[in-house]
Amino acid sequence: MKSFSHFLIFTLVTTLCFTACKKDEPEPIPASYPKKQLIEEFTGQGCGYCPYGMDCIREYIANDTNWVLVLHHYGYQADHFSVAGSKTVTKALKVSGAPSMCINRKKVNIGSGSSLVFQPADLETTSKAQFDATTYASIKIDNSYNAGSRQLTVKVSGAICTTEHPELMLTVLVKESGMIDTQADYMYTFEGWKEFRHTNAVRAFLSDAQGDAISITDQRYSTEYTVTLEDEWVAENCMVVAFLTEDFRPVIQAEQKPVVAGTQGGANIQHGGITPVPVPDYYPEPGATKAPSDYSGAEADTMTYSLASYQNGENVRYWTLMTYNSSHTVKVGSNTCVPFAYLYLITESSASSIPTGTYELNLSGEPGSAFAGYRDDENQQLGGSTFYYTGKSYFDQGYLDPKAQWLIADGSITVTETGWELIGHARNGSDIHLVGNTAIKHSSNAPAKLPRP
Secondary structure: OHHHHHHHHHHHHHHHHHHHHHHHOOOOOOOOEEOOEEEEEEOOOOOOOHHHHHHHHHHHHOOOOOEEEEEEOOOOOOOOOOOHHHHHHHHHOOOOOOOEEEEOOEOEEEOOEEEOOEOHHHHHHOOHHHOOOEEOEOOEEEEEEEOOOOEEEEEEEEEEOOOOOOOEEEEEEEEEOOEEEEEEEOOOOOOEEEEEEEOOEEEEEOOOOOOEEOOOEOOEEEEEEEEEOOOOOOHHHEEEEEEEEEOOOOEEEEEEEEOOOOOOOOOOOOOEEEEEOOOHHHOOOOOOOOOOEEOOOHHHHEEEEEEEEEEOOEEEEEEEEEEEOOOOOEEEOOEEEEEEEEEEEEEEOOOOOOOOEEEEEOOOOOOOEEEEEEEEOOOOEEEEEEEEEEEHHHHHOOOOOEEEEEEEEEEEEEEOOOOEEEEEEEOOOOEEEEEEOOOOOOOOOOOOOOOOO
16 A cells, blocks of 8 residues: 555656646747748938838738838938937948838849849839748747836847858847827928828837847747836837847848737837928917918028020020028927028020019919929929928038928019019918018029028
């Protein structure tokens, strides 16, 4: 009886030990893992065609969870969402403009060619069949977030199916969606700039921007990162993104996971404009109800030059009035800006100066008409009628870089011997009133740079 009891105890202990040991054993490593594709878009708040580029990407991936999307706010110019790590990535991939993108940091077949970095509009010629459905590595993300301290601890682990592979690098970052800020938009609105809901923007790199080398033991790896989220970041709209690369490229696996458990990490937020400009902080004066309002006092910053040209088969002369007022700065979003305009008056080619009179704003290009905006010198075409704001920092450097624009729907320019005045309306209904209180000066050449005020 004693021996039988000992046998039962031995059997029970052995069974428990075997079960516990089996439970602690890691999952077997399969021959391959399903692969998630990484899209990196290079964008910027000042890139007027980037909203369209984002739409091309969204249409291409169609909310497929097997695609991980990251937006680097570099490639055009730095803005409110730019981080140093994105600049590093942009330079390493030789990105030269925006909107541009890459998939898995690997050359992609586009139409009849291939490219590492390309425009999102090219996605319509890009077949998804060329991307591997499986890969030899896995990624698992475990996030622990303390809402009180806003400290986030990230554990990234995974397995490697093969021992034959190049050196692997792990990149880990935090991205956020839902931020409302300005965005240039030249495709969907005529206002130029508008308030915009941004998504998938890189907020911080937890690893080195070009990746950290991982230590692999028994074909497995695990590493941990800690970061404190900035106060303005909405934790519920943030995700951790992790991806493995062979050296810096290509990407062999990607994964993402919400910072806060039980949330979607901003995956449910769609990018897009929410309020066309102007909005209250775009108005030149506090409490103003019309924009761009009065531009009186511009005479100190006014110059003109003439340019002979052909339009509609007729020999006409364009008198180009460039006007700006450096003392009348306004806020466009968070940018301090200087208002300026190019006003084109069109006369007979024989005119030696701008005749007095009223010039109706239109795009006819006929003598006696006028328009504000730009002219395509190469194709001899008239552009849209616009009034601009330029960043004060660019103005101080001697350049005009539009930060906001109102398209002029109607109006006229009246020229007298002692000054000029433009009265009109923007397409959004705002009044436009530009005034110069001294006679227009005449010059024969356009300046290479903006003259100093």
